[in-house]
Amino acid sequence: MHRREFLIGSVLSVSARAADAGNATWTLENDRLRVTYAWSAEGWFRLASLEDTRTNRVWTTPSSSSVGVLRLGGTGGLNLGPSTLYSLPTVTQENLDNGLRRLVFVLEPKGVAAEITLEAEVYPGHPFLRQSWRFKNLASRSLTLTSAAFFDLGFQAERQRFRAFRVNQWVDGGLKGNFETEQTELGPLGKPWVLESGSFSQHCAWAALRDSRNNGLTVGWEFNGRAQMWLEHELANTLLRLTGFITSLNQPVGAGQVFQAPAVFVGSFRGDWDEAGYQTQRFVETALAAPMPDRQIFPYVAWDSWGYEDNIDETLLRRSADVAARLGVELFTVDLGWASRLGDWNADPVKFPSGMRALSDYVHAGGMKFGLHLPLLEADPASSVIRQNPGWTSSISDGFYGAVSLCPGHEPVKQWLTSEALRLIREYDLDWILLDGVNLVKVCTKTTHTHNARNSNYANSVHGIDEIVAAVRRQAPQAAWENCQSGGRMMTYQMVRECATSITCDDTAALTTRQAIHGATYPFSPRYTDRYLGEGMVNRYNLRSGMFGGPWMLMQRITEWSEEDIATASAVIALYKSLRPIIRDGKVFHLTPRPDGTRNEAIQAYSPRLDRSVIFVFRHDGPETSLLVRPRGLLPNSEYRVRFQDTGTIQVATGRDLVTSGIEVPLIDMDSAEVILLTPNNVEDASAQ
Numbered sequence: 020m021h022r023r024e025f026l027i028g029s030v031l032s033v034s035a036r037a038a039d040a041g042n043a044t045w046t047l048e049n050d051r052l053r054v055t056y057a058w059s060a061e062g063w064f065r066l067a068s069l070e071d072t073r074t075n076r077v078w079t080t081p082s083s084s085s086v087g088v089l090r091l092g093g094t095g096g097l098n099l100g101p102s103t104l105y106s107l108p109t110v111t112q113e114n115l116d117n118g119l120r121r122l123v124f125v126l127e128p129k130g131v132a133a134e135i136t137l138e139a140e141v142y143p144g145h146p147f148l149r150q151s152w153r154f155k156n157l158a159s160r161s162l163t164l165t166s167a168a169f170f171d172l173g174f175q176a177e178r179q180r181f182r183a184f185r186v187n188q189w190v191d192g193g194l195k196g197n198f199e200t201e202q203t204e205l206g207p208l209g210k211p212w213v214l215e216s217g218s219f220s221q222h223c224a225w226a227a228l229r230d231s232r233n234n235g236l237t238v239g240w241e242f243n244g245r246a247q248m249w250l251e252h253e254l255a256n257t258l259l260r261l262t263g264f265i266t267s268l269n270q271p272v273g274a275g276q277v278f279q280a281p282a283v284f285v286g287s288f289r290g291d292w293d294e295a296g297y298q299t300q301r302f303v304e305t306a307l308a309a310p311m312p313d314r315q316i317f318p319y320v321a322w323d324s325w326g327y328e329d330n331i332d333e334t335l336l337r338r339s340a341d342v343a344a345r346l347g348v349e350l351f352t353v354d355l356g357w358a359s360r361l362g363d364w365n366a367d368p369v370k371f372p373s374g375m376r377a378l379s380d381y382v383h384a385g386g387m388k389f390g391l392h393l394p395l396l397e398a399d400p401a402s403s404v405i406r407q408n409p410g411w412t413s414s415i416s417d418g419f420y421g422a423v424s425l426c427p428g429h430e431p432v433k434q435w436l437t438s439e440a441l442r443l444i445r446e447y448d449l450d451w452i453l454l455d456g457v458n459l460v461k462v463c464t465k466t467t468h469t470h471n472a473r474n475s476n477y478a479n480s481v482h483g484i485d486e487i488v489a490a491v492r493r494q495a496p497q498a499a500w501e502n503c504q505s506g507g508r509m510m511t512y513q514m515v516r517e518c519a520t521s522i523t524c525d526d527t528a529a530l531t532t533r534q535a536i537h538g539a540t541y542p543f544s545p546r547y548t549d550r551y552l553g554e555g556m557v558n559r560y561n562l563r564s565g566m567f568g569g570p571w572m573l574m575q576r577i578t579e580w581s582e583e584d585i586a587t588a589s590a591v592i593a594l595y596k597s598l599r600p601i602i603r604d605g606k607v608f609h610l611t612p613r614p615d616g617t618r619n620e621a622i623q624a625y626s627p628r629l630d631r632s633v634i635f636v637f638r639h640d641g642p643e644t645s646l647l648v649r650p651r652g653l654l655p656n657s658e659y660r661v662r663f664q665d666t667g668t669i670q671v672a673t674g675r676d677l678v679t680s681g682i683e684v685p686l687i688d689m690d691s692a693e694v695i696l697l698t699p700n701n702v703e704d705a706s707a708q
């Protein structure tokens with residue numbers, strides 16, 4: 020269920036418990052997690068402990084002044100941090116009908132004319148705490164916030180060692196990042212291990228760490244702007260510290276005004292990085308993620324017109340729609356080249372004499388959803404919006420196909436972009452927006468804009484792209500959004516709240532695609548890894564390299580296909596559709612290391628709900644002609660039918676035997692791919708085609 024649908028069941032005023040010697044504690048718990056906040060008589064406020072009630076691992080904060088919940092600095096000497104003293108907080112508990120429990124703390128820092136409201140939430144069935152805070156300026160003058168740790172946690176770390184794990188985004192066309200995973204031991208570094216997240220940064224907005232006994236924490240943050248997360252094991256203080264900072268903050272807060280810090284979630288897990296990822300993904304799908312547009316058939320099989328580049332018109336696209344419908348395509352997207360100009364968001368009257376709505380109606384009549392490419396923040400210098408408002412550009416343009424960039428942190432720009440997106444959805448009856456461009460969080464130092472000249476990171480994310488997408492989705496919820504800014508370059512949980520899916524690598528090569536999927540399926544559920552399939556790629560190896568994950572975007576010139584091509588692709592599409600329920604909700608097991616081309620590889624999705632697995636096995640150009648695949652997650656005592664997709668060979672074995680002995684998969688040729696289905700032996704194998 021989506022957050023906006025929650026109803027408040029009850030709101031209670033909560034008194035502090037155990038108010039001995041003036042100390043006070045409050046507990047927030049569900050069936051998986053118990054979280055305790057504490058206020059000491061001296062005035063220190065902190066998250067005191069976080070206990071996984073299934074594994075009994077307790078993460079305890081030292082009762083010293085070195086750990087608080089936030090840090091905030093600004094003009095006029097504002098400096099809130101771990102040693103800040105607060106008056107006894109006012110606390111309310113909200114119990115929502117869907118089982119969500121929320122504690123709201125109102126904290127008054129001593130000697131500062133301000134109020135901090137900290138919200139902490141737990142959702143039933145998930146060992147996760149979600150926390151956020153806001154600052155209200157109670158002074159009569161405005162101030163500027165110049166630094167903010169939206170998250171600041173520290174846990175006792177006696178006799179423990181910690182390994183930490185992070186994942187790159189798609190960076191600089193893959194040259195500096197294609198979802199590689201990295202891990203390190205924290206203590207010996209002697210300094211924080213820093214993740215740089217947000218639009219155009221290096222890492223996904225997620226980290227995991229685990230102790231020597233494989234009890235771990237995963238943390239994710241909901242911010243599209245640039246941020247840093249510092250993970251540090253301070254050996255001298257026996258302290259494990261997690262601190263998340265907003266980069267380049269210069270947010271003015273007027274008298275009586277409020278600053279909202281990004282929300283963070285932290286969860287407990289026991290096991291390996293696959294388990295850390297899976298727990299994260301299940302929580303995010305329950306608590307945060309934008310709803311799937313069509314649960315029965317999502318992730319879609321899509322077709323996108325970019326195979327023809329911008330040489331598109333209504334005749335070609337109608338013929339494409341006819342073929343796409345025959346293939347079983349569910350979403351038909353018109354890519355770049357449809358508009359009169361970038362920024363002039365009207366269908367080119369020469370290419371589309373009947374108008375875009377006529378094509379949309381035609382596609383809908385063919386039983387497909389209709390999507391449109393929209394690099395919303397980019398505009399041609401000759402477009403009306405730029406000619407009429409030359410001051411609306413951001414100070415740095417990203418150079419998207421000769422366009423200049425608009426600054427959505429500037430209030431009139433935001434309003435125009437919002438109304439344009441709404442107009443397009445309504446006029447063209449859009450089901451899908453392919454949100455493209457380069458950097459969606461613009462860099463702008465203009466002093467003529469409504470945002471502070473040195474605050475574009477926060478202003479252009481929170482008050483820019485986030486508010487635009489939120490406003491459009493509120494008023495036109497029928498359109499789903501795809502994050503596609505030249506690749507997965509904004510892999511954050513704020514993006515996940517806004518979009519139904521995201522591209523991963525902006526590259527159609529088979530090995531590159533599999534590398535991206537390998538890394539991206541740690542932090543993000545498989546539906547947030549869509550892939551585009553290029554021209555000249557209709558063979559088994561290429562098709563299967565793109566099948567694992569979210570929406571599958573075919574991008575070929577399908578009007579040029581033979582009947583045989585159509586029959587081949589139709590069969591593959593039918594296979595994709597039969598596998599997608601297993602992959603979409605499944606736990607991803609990365610059975611082999613990141614694909615490097617030289618070693619044979621395997622990746623598995625196991626759906627606990629269906630007790631079914633699918634395993635994709637690949638050989639690129641390595642020397643080995645087989646791979647021994649050891650599936651995971653199976654029920655030891657159940658019998659499974661193991662079916663090889665190509666040969667139709669079927670084996671029957673118990674889960675225990677399969678996990679211990681493995682499955683020998685022949686891969687005779689280079690560039691070969693096999694798909695293996697594991698189904699309970701006692702049910703009809705409806706998934707196999």
Ligand SMILES: [Zn+2]
Nearest residue numbers: 426463465468
């Ligand atoms: Zn600006």
